[in-house]
Amino acid sequence: MASLNISKRSSAKRKISLPSSSRKKAKHQHRNADELPWKSVSRPSVAGMGGDEGILELEEVEGVEVIYETTEGGRVVKFNVLDAPSESEEPPVDDASEEIEEQVRQEDQEDEPVIVEETPTFDTENLLPNWHKFPLHPKIMMALHEKGFTSPTKIQAAALPFAFAGRDVVGVAQTGSGKTLAYGLPILHHLLSQPRPSRNRKRPVRALVLCPTRELALQVSSHLNALLTSVEFSPNTNVTGSGNSSQPSTSTQTPVPVGKKPPPHVSIAAIVGGMSAQKQRRIIDRGVDVLVATPGRLWDILEDDDELAQDIRDLKFLVLDEADRMIEAGHFAELENILRLTLLEAKDEPIFDDNSESKLVSQEDEEEDSKKGIKDGLQTFVFSATLSKDLQRNVKKKFRSKGNKKHYKRDQQPATTLDDLLLRLDFRDPDPEVIDLSPVGGVVSTLQEGKIECLSGDKDVYLYYFLLRYPGKSLVFLSSIDGIRRLMPLVELLNINAFPLHSQLEQRQRLKNLDRFTNMPNSVLLATDIAARGLDIPAVDHVIHFQIPRSADTYIHRNGRTARAMRKGFSMIMVAPDERRVVRALLGNLGRDEADIPEITIDLNMLDKLKARVQLARKIENTQHKIKKTNHDRNWMRETAETLGVDLDSDYMSESDNETKLSTQKRKAKDQKMQGMKAELKHLLSQPLLARGVIKNYITSGSVSIVDDLIAGSLNDTMVGMKKAEAGSEMTIAKKKKTPLVVATVKPEEFEEEWTGIDMAA
Numbered sequence: 001m002a003s004l005n006i007s008k009r010s011s012a013k014r015k016i017s018l019p020s021s022s023r024k025k026a027k028h029q030h031r032n033a034d035e036l037p038w039k040s041v042s043r044p045s046v047a048g049m050g051g052d053e054g055i056l057e058l059e060e061v062e063g064v065e066v067i068y069e070t071t072e073g074g075r076v077v078k079f080n081v082l083d084a085p086s087e088s089e090e091p092p093v094d095d096a097s098e099e100i101e102e103q104v105r106q107e108d109q110e111d112e113p114v115i116v117e118e119t120p121t122f123d124t125e126n127l128l129p130n131w132h133k134f135p136l137h138p139k140i141m142m143a144l145h146e147k148g149f150t151s152p153t154k155i156q157a158a159a160l161p162f163a164f165a166g167r168d169v170v171g172v173a174q175t176g177s178g179k180t181l182a183y184g185l186p187i188l189h190h191l192l193s194q195p196r197p198s199r200n201r202k203r204p205v206r207a208l209v210l211c212p213t214r215e216l217a218l219q220v221s222s223h224l225n226a227l228l229t230s231v232e233f234s235p236n237t238n239v240t241g242s243g244n245s246s247q248p249s250t251s252t253q254t255p256v257p258v259g260k261k262p263p264p265h266v267s268i269a270a271i272v273g274g275m276s277a278q279k280q281r282r283i284i285d286r287g288v289d290v291l292v293a294t295p296g297r298l299w300d301i302l303e304d305d306d307e308l309a310q311d312i313r314d315l316k317f318l319v320l321d322e323a324d325r326m327i328e329a330g331h332f333a334e335l336e337n338i339l340r341l342t343l344l345e346a347k348d349e350p351i352f353d354d355n356s357e358s359k360l361v362s363q364e365d366e367e368e369d370s371k372k373g374i375k376d377g378l379q380t381f382v383f384s385a386t387l388s389k390d391l392q393r394n395v396k397k398k399f400r401s402k403g404n405k406k407h408y409k410r411d412q413q414p415a416t417t418l419d420d421l422l423l424r425l426d427f428r429d430p431d432p433e434v435i436d437l438s439p440v441g442g443v444v445s446t447l448q449e450g451k452i453e454c455l456s457g458d459k460d461v462y463l464y465y466f467l468l469r470y471p472g473k474s475l476v477f478l479s480s481i482d483g484i485r486r487l488m489p490l491v492e493l494l495n496i497n498a499f500p501l502h503s504q505l506e507q508r509q510r511l512k513n514l515d516r517f518t519n520m521p522n523s524v525l526l527a528t529d530i531a532a533r534g535l536d537i538p539a540v541d542h543v544i545h546f547q548i549p550r551s552a553d554t555y556i557h558r559n560g561r562t563a564r565a566m567r568k569g570f571s572m573i574m575v576a577p578d579e580r581r582v583v584r585a586l587l588g589n590l591g592r593d594e595a596d597i598p599e600i601t602i603d604l605n606m607l608d609k610l611k612a613r614v615q616l617a618r619k620i621e622n623t624q625h626k627i628k629k630t631n632h633d634r635n636w637m638r639e640t641a642e643t644l645g646v647d648l649d650s651d652y653m654s655e656s657d658n659e660t661k662l663s664t665q666k667r668k669a670k671d672q673k674m675q676g677m678k679a680e681l682k683h684l685l686s687q688p689l690l691a692r693g694v695i696k697n698y699i700t701s702g703s704v705s706i707v708d709d710l711i712a713g714s715l716n717d718t719m720v721g722m723k724k725a726e727a728g729s730e731m732t733i734a735k736k737k738k739t740p741l742v743v744a745t746v747k748p749e750e751f752e753e754e755w756t757g758i759d760m761a762a
């Protein structure tokens with residue numbers, strides 16, 4: 001047997017680094033080395049131990065303290081074997097033991113078997129010249145290259161230098177402009193530049209990203225994970241062969257457990273409601289570097305997890321993504337509690353207390369703080385597409401510039417809840433950098449807008465028209481879940497591939513529907529505003545405001561689900577007469593005029609044909625709904641009576657029985673009627689929708705010949721005789737105020753010329 005000295009020494013520290021519940025009891029038993037409880041371990045194939053080198057077998061031992069005693073015969077080594085205490089016993093923790101703990105922790109670092117992980121090299125200068133000036137870890141450069149992200153987006157180019165300089169950043173940039181990586185890259189860079197964490201020690205949470213919705217949190221974590229996974233386990237890849245490292249990065253010392261795959265260099269996890277809390281707790285227990293969370297679930301977990309609460313106090317990065325939505329999402333209390341943990345001073349005290357004495361942060365306080373050297377290196381990033389100018393000013397106002405000796409009074413009344421939230425953030429930076437790249441009027445340059453003005457009751461048919469006329473992936477926003485519940489069966493009856501998304505669906509169903517929508521090219525997602533923020537669904541062609549948004553911000557964020565990352569997109573708002581005033585006000589808030597948004601030209605002949613289909617589908621839906629409701633009411637009465645052990649009134653019963661008999665006949669009649677209506681709808685749906693002047697059986701002889709277009713494949717798939725068209729290519733441009741409408745059809749090329757795209761240059 002050969003023994004490994006490192007193992008013996010490292011074992012001693014394990015006794016102290018174990019979590020408190022499983023700490024070992026200091027029951028000393030001096031023994032000689034051969035009596036120790038050795039365990040066989042597989043031989044490491046790295047760190048110079050790969051060859052036989054005379055070692056036949058390796059063993060290690062845990063829970064042993066090595067004692068050197070000076071005796072008359074010289075120095076002798078003894079071993080203290082430590083027993084594990086019972087669950088209820090907690091070892092006394094005193095200053096001395098903490099000192100030892102720290103000492104042993106250091107020893108641990110020295111003694112663990114390590115391998116040297118080669119930092120890959122990457123020729124950024126030639127392969128990613130637009131990224132070259134950013135000191136990003138080569139692995140990140142490799143990932144950006146692999147993803148084809150050849151240049152930073154504007155917000156990335158603007159925010160990264162400040163983030164790398166250790167500054168706090170408040171970033172405002174249009175939807176789909178790459179804000180996730182604007183804060184994600186500095187975090188990943190920092191973590192990748194640290195040694196790969198050991199499997200033996202739980203990694204603390206270093207970065208917390210708070211998101212308003214579960215979907216966004218899941219998306220952010222998978223977005224960051226996706227960037228890492230391609231390069232995580234290819235540390236020695238040399239992409240260029242030229243050996244030009246993107247930056248002078250040192251090799252990282254990577255402790256690798258014997259015989260095991262190295263642990264991930266960076267571990268990212270999402271903690272959101274609607275999924276197993278136990279599983280999420282287990283993930284946290286295993287150790288996570290970047291926690292992406294919704295405030296509600298995170299606070300639930302934090303309430304019982306002191307260790308995690310401590311991690312949050314010691315964070316290196318705090319991010320608020322879509323900060324303004326967070327307060328709308330009803331998470332304010334939880335969010336506030338979480339943020340309180342991140343305060344530098346008076347962590348447990350409310351920020352705004354009633355004691356006016358303490359409301360003024362004086363120059364003396366400030367100097368006192370700096371004498372104490374309070375500086376923990378927390379960096380805070382706040383990002384959104386919509387942070388009002390007032391708010392941005394307030395963020396700055398809050399902070400006392402050390403140079404200027406400006407003072408901030410804590411009893412300053414915040415103007416809005418979001419002001420309040422931002423004032424509760426304890427930016428360590430005396431002057432957080434506010435970067436505002438939001439476009440004028442909130443509209444992304446690649447987005448084209450349009451509107452349809454119609455009666456509320458006609459919105460269904462106009463929507464149907466739009467979906468058939470402009471096939472593609474359409475995200476339809478409604479303000480209420482009831483609205484979705486009403487519209488969903490209707491569009492299904494009309495054979496539209498539609499999926500619902502709202503907060504009353506189970507999380508699994510929500511994700512499934514999102515996934516189906518993402519993967520089906522010609523499909524519709526009927527969603528409430530839970531889908532308005534941050535979701536990065538690839539290639540959404542159209543955003544439709546079926547019900548008008550509640551605020552200008554919501555209009556911007558809903559629109560932001562299309563025209564992302566320089567792609568084209570179209571947004572359509574449907575306005576009923578009684579909604580015009582609100583829409584006017586909403587656009588006014590964005591400094592815009594109602595007439596800025598042109599109307600979509602509708603082929604009224606085609607609309608009439610669709611009306612027949614929609615009316616019939618609506619009739620079927622209403623009848624189905626009534627049947628369901630009657631059955632539900634009757635069953636509910638019987639079930640409730642059964643549960644309560646109450647006999648139903650005999651009158652009610654006989655009435656109900658008579659009704660049942662009657663209703664059996666009625667139901668049969670209704671069923672027949674329903675079958676008839678369904679057959680009729682099926683027939684209607686099977687009929688081609690002929691444009692005016694087109695004769696079905698004589699395609700060459702109608703007043704409009706469609707042969708050439710048919711051969712060229714340029715006809716709309718469902719509206720026979722109408723050419724294929726992109727949304728936005730058939731618009732009625734309204735002249736401003738009181739001038740009659742001028743009808744003009746705008747050719748797609750004319751718009752394309754105006755689409756300038758996002759200038760990605762740094």
Ligand SMILES: Nc1ncnc2c1ncn2[C@@H]1O[C@H](COP(=O)(O)OP(=O)(O)OP(=O)(O)O)[C@@H](O)[C@H]1O
Pocket residue numbers: 148149150151152153156173174175176177178179180181384385533534535536560561564565
């Ligand atoms: N440098 C880049 N080059 C090309 N594409 C990029 C770059 N950075 C990010 N992207 C892509 O752009 C898309 C939008 O990014 P992201 O979701 O971060 O936008 P956002 O600004 O957070 O949008 P929102 O305001 O809607 O949340 C994503 O698909 C992302 O992968």
